[in-house]
Amino acid sequence: SYELTQPPSVSVSPGQTASITCSGHKLGDKYASWYQQKPGQSPVLVIYQDTKRPSGIPERFSGSNSGNTATLTISGTQAMDEADYYCQAWDSFGGGTKLTVL
Amino acid sequence: QVQLVQSGAEVKKPGSSVKVSCKASGGTFNSYAFSWVRQAPGQGLEWMGGIIPNFGTANYAQKFQGRVTITADESTSTAYMELSSLRSEDTAVYYCARGITGTIGADAFDIWGQGTMVTVSS
Numbered sequence: 001s002y003e004l005t006q007p008p009s010v011s012v013s014p015g016q017t018a019s020i021t022c023s024g025h026k027l028g029d030k031y032a033s034w035y036q037q038k039p040g041q042s043p044v045l046v047i048y049q050d051t052k053r054p055s056g057i058p059e060r061f062s063g064s065n066s067g068n069t070a071t072l073t074i075s076g077t078q079a080m081d082e083a084d085y086y087c088q089a090w091d092s093f094g095g096g097t098k099l100t101v102l
Numbered sequence: 103q104v105q106l107v108q109s110g111a112e113v114k115k116p117g118s119s120v121k122v123s124c125k126a127s128g129g130t131f132n133s134y135a136f137s138w139v140r141q142a143p144g145q146g147l148e149w150m151g152g153i154i155p156n157f158g159t160a161n162y163a164q165k166f167q168g169r170v171t172i173t174a175d176e177s178t179s180t181a182y183m184e185l186s187s188l189r190s191e192d193t194a195v196y197y198c199a200r201g202i203t204g205t206i207g208a209d210a211f212d213i214w215g216q217g218t219m220v221t222v223s224s
Binding site: 001030031033035042043044045048049054086088090091092093094095096 | 139146147148149163164165197199202207208210211212214215216217
């Protein structure tokens with residue numbers, strides 16, 4: 001299967017910008033999606049087809065995908081954004097990144 | 103608003119099978135693809151396979167080929183996932199999820215069920 005690599009953890013201060021990367025061979029040739037998961041809850045789609053936000057997802061969530069790397073960017077990070085984030089492409093998920101808002 | 107409601111937690115013996123259901127309510131069932139994704143305790147997400155009820159045929163991740171069967175009943179708007187030859191490593195939360203584009207194996211999932219905990223233990 002297709003391998004996707006994410007950093008295990010990212011820390012950010014409230015109000016700052018958080019960037020979470022996802023690396024895979026020629027990932028830019030595929031569509032990337034991103035999910036947010038809080039403890040004990042089901043995942044929530046926050047970005048699909050590289051840059052699209054589902055209805056109800058705040059504008060501070062954005063995505064990009066080029067070359068071998070897809071990036072989820074959270075602008076003006078809030079305490080409520082603290083969660084695990086997973087990238088996905090084709091039938092594969094990344095290992096997840098724990099976002100801590102300090 | 104579409105909701106996916108899954109069946110309850112299961113405890114199974116090694117070597118047995120489990121069948122989890124996922125009932126869709128509040129929207130169209132047949133024209134979407136539904137996948138199953140599992141998550142072992144403290145681990146990441148893993149796609150198992152999916153089905154488009156309109157077409158009836160399922161696609162499976164290579165890892166689960168021969169051990170998983172995904173079906174759908176259009177009359178009750180319910181998808182099913184059956185996993186056989188259970189082992190302790192299959193202990194996980196199993197989610198059903200609706201695909202946005204209908205391309206099984208290359209889809210994004212916009213609606214998720216609440217998850218079903220399956221514990222495999224002797």
